Amino acid sequence: MAQTRWLTADQQDAWVRFAAVLELLPAALNSQLERDEQLSHFEYFVLAMLSEAHDRRLRMTALASRTNSTIARLSRVVSRLEAQGFVARVPSDDDGRVINAVLTDLGWQKIVHAAPGHVENVRHNVVDALTAQQVEQLRTISTLLLERLDPKGAMLASVRPSTTRSNGKRGD
Amino acid sequence: MAQTRWLTADQQDAWVRFAAVLELLPAALNSQLERDEQLSHFEYFVLAMLSEAHDRRLRMTALASRTNSTIARLSRVVSRLEAQGFVARVPSDDDGRVINAVLTDLGWQKIVHAAPGHVENVRHNVVDALTAQQVEQLRTISTLLLERLDPKGAMLASVRPSTTRSNGKRGD
């Protein structure tokens, strides 16, 4: 192709492969969850973020930020989760404009039920496919990429400082 | 969360960050192309695959395989690209069932015009954010992940054998 000279052959090779991962890995995560739990990965992630939040609740804007979604998208997904009884919308007492998304007991049961299969899938497709050293390299690389992609670090609000080893407890 | 013990803290940290990249990087690629070229990344990729193919043409099934999409999705995207004059559908002479997607001159001009900006974006968001060594690590990691995700290697049909350094000329 015309622009071939813009990247070296090695860089291109790395990028072509990485781009393929970008396409296939999210699809793999989605299909396991959809098959086993009738949940998209995004829906799973919303439930997971709520399950880790204080009081199992988060205002819509905060939840949108942590899941890196637009508020519009989140609003629609929460509506679906609400219809299934996994989440409830509770208006804030302090500020009449804000809505808190609250994980219901049923929602908690759902995420607890779904988590092992999902984690197993992550383990199979990512963690077990790499050496411990490569997992560490991937962590470093991801951190560097996120600095470009998400300078504010909104999505990593729940994650420890970037260059320090994490001891935090948090699932995905 | 409930399943926290299933991954070590370091593995989780790596995964949380990588998952964020999986979400944000495709979005970044899309928005540059949509802003500058009115093309989704997937549409760009379809044009790019055609531009590299022999005779600038590929049958629908082969194109679906290289772009890792379903045939249904590809069919709709090709319809859109056809409506814009970038691609033409040409029935095969040999087999009346197959349709070849052919890059038109206009489509060639489009991809030639779009490529530098896209490559620059890849460079900015990925290649320049990493050291040469890290790019190499990412290549290795991606290769390992693809072995799990895409054992047939259909998507990498145009890429050289996985453990050999590539000298091939190919764009993204």
Place this chain on the structure above:
DNA sequence: TAAGATTGAATCGTCAATCTTA
């Protein structure tokens, strides 16, 4: 009957407009 490809119906995400409260 199977392979290649397209399409209708339903679902999901996005953009802009809107509504409500601060």
Place this chain on the structure above:
DNA sequence: TAAGATTGACGATTCAATCTTA
């Protein structure tokens, strides 16, 4: 007027059904 959130309209993707040729 701005902030938080929802919604209508529209475009994109998926699944299953369909059509055509081998």
